[in-house]
Amino acid sequence: MLLKGYHGTTPQNAQMILQAKEIKITPFTIKSDVVIPSGQRLPNDLGQGLYLFLDDELLGFDGKECAKKYAHRWRNQGNKISLIQFHFDETVLNILDLNNPENLRRIVELRSKLYQRIEQSLTTFQQNKSLKRANLDGIFIEFLVQHALSGQQVDGIIKDTFTPFYSEKQALSNVPNGRELCLRNVDAINWEATKEVK
Numbered sequence: 001m002l003l004k005g006y007h008g009t010t011p012q013n014a015q016m017i018l019q020a021k022e023i024k025i026t027p028f029t030i031k032s033d034v035v036i037p038s039g040q041r042l043p044n045d046l047g048q049g050l051y052l053f054l055d056d057e058l059l060g061f062d063g064k065e066c067a068k069k070y071a072h073r074w075r076n077q078g079n080k081i082s083l084i085q086f087h088f089d090e091t092v093l094n095i096l097d098l099n100n101p102e103n104l105r106r107i108v109e110l111r112s113k114l115y116q117r118i119e120q121s122l123t124t125f126q127q128n129k130s131l132k133r134a135n136l137d138g139i140f141i142e143f144l145v146q147h148a149l150s151g152q153q154v155d156g157i158i159k160d161t162f163t164p165f166y167s168e169k170q171a172l173s174n175v176p177n178g179r180e181l182c183l184r185n186v187d188a189i190n191w192e193a194t195k196e197v198k
Contacts, residue, residue: 002190003090005052005181006063006083006197008071014082014196021191023050025184030139032147034117038124043138046098046157046182047145052086054179059160064197066178069165086183087193093155093185096145110140110148145184155185 009017017023028043030036044051053066064083071081098104118139145154160176183189 002087002193003054004063005054005086005088005183006067007050007052007086008067008069008075008081008083010071010075011080011082013075014084017084018194018196021194023186023189025049025186028138028142030143030146034114034143036118036121036124036139040125042122042125042136043142044182045135045137045161046159046180047138047141047184049156049182049184050086050186052181052183054158054181056160056179059176059179061160061177061179063179066163066165070163073165083197085195085197087190088183088188089190093188094153095156095158095181096149096154098141098157098159106144106148107137107140110144111136114140114143155183155188157182157184 025048026041028040028048053061053063053070055061055063064085067083068081071083072079075081096103098107115136118136141157145157158179158181161178161180162173162176163178163180164172165177
């Protein structure tokens with residue numbers, strides 16, 4: 001079954017992605033002893049991968065609208081954005097669903113266990129927006145995927161999240177406004193079906 005997800009970006013990025021039919025993911029390295037090699041970028045909230053917004057009818061999440069709002073807020077260049085509708089076969093992917101209480105419990109346990117050690121590494125990261133926000137969830141997820149899941153392949157991470165779509169002054173919320181997929185295995189993308197949408 002083909003699943004679709006939406007990615008909002010600049011028109012230039014969209015054109016490069018669709019022409020090259022390639023997404024490059026920079027790996028994040030964290031060692032089993034929680035040593036983080038310096039000079040890396042802090043991973044985004046769900047770890048390293050291609051970020052997509054998904055539809056969820058039950059909760060009323062519209063992936064295309066979320067991607068559009070995200071792009072207007074964070075990728076806008078003179079009111080011009082592009083949306084790419086990615087297609088991939090979810091039946092061949094091993095997805096870690098962080099909406100599942102058992103999986104979320106693993107992250108909570110890791111955070112409690114590793115927080116102080118990881119916080120000490122913050123000075124070794126490249127400056128970026130994620131570091132400015134100081135959201136360390138991506139590091140805990142990367143540790144879970146790389147070391148705590150006993151070699152289990154994880155092709156993507158799904159989580160219902162809150163994204164501040166409108167302004168930096170918008171209050172944060174504990175209530176999600178979208179479903180995100182961080183696709184780690186970009187080889188699963190069906191490039192023939194993937195296209196730019198309005």
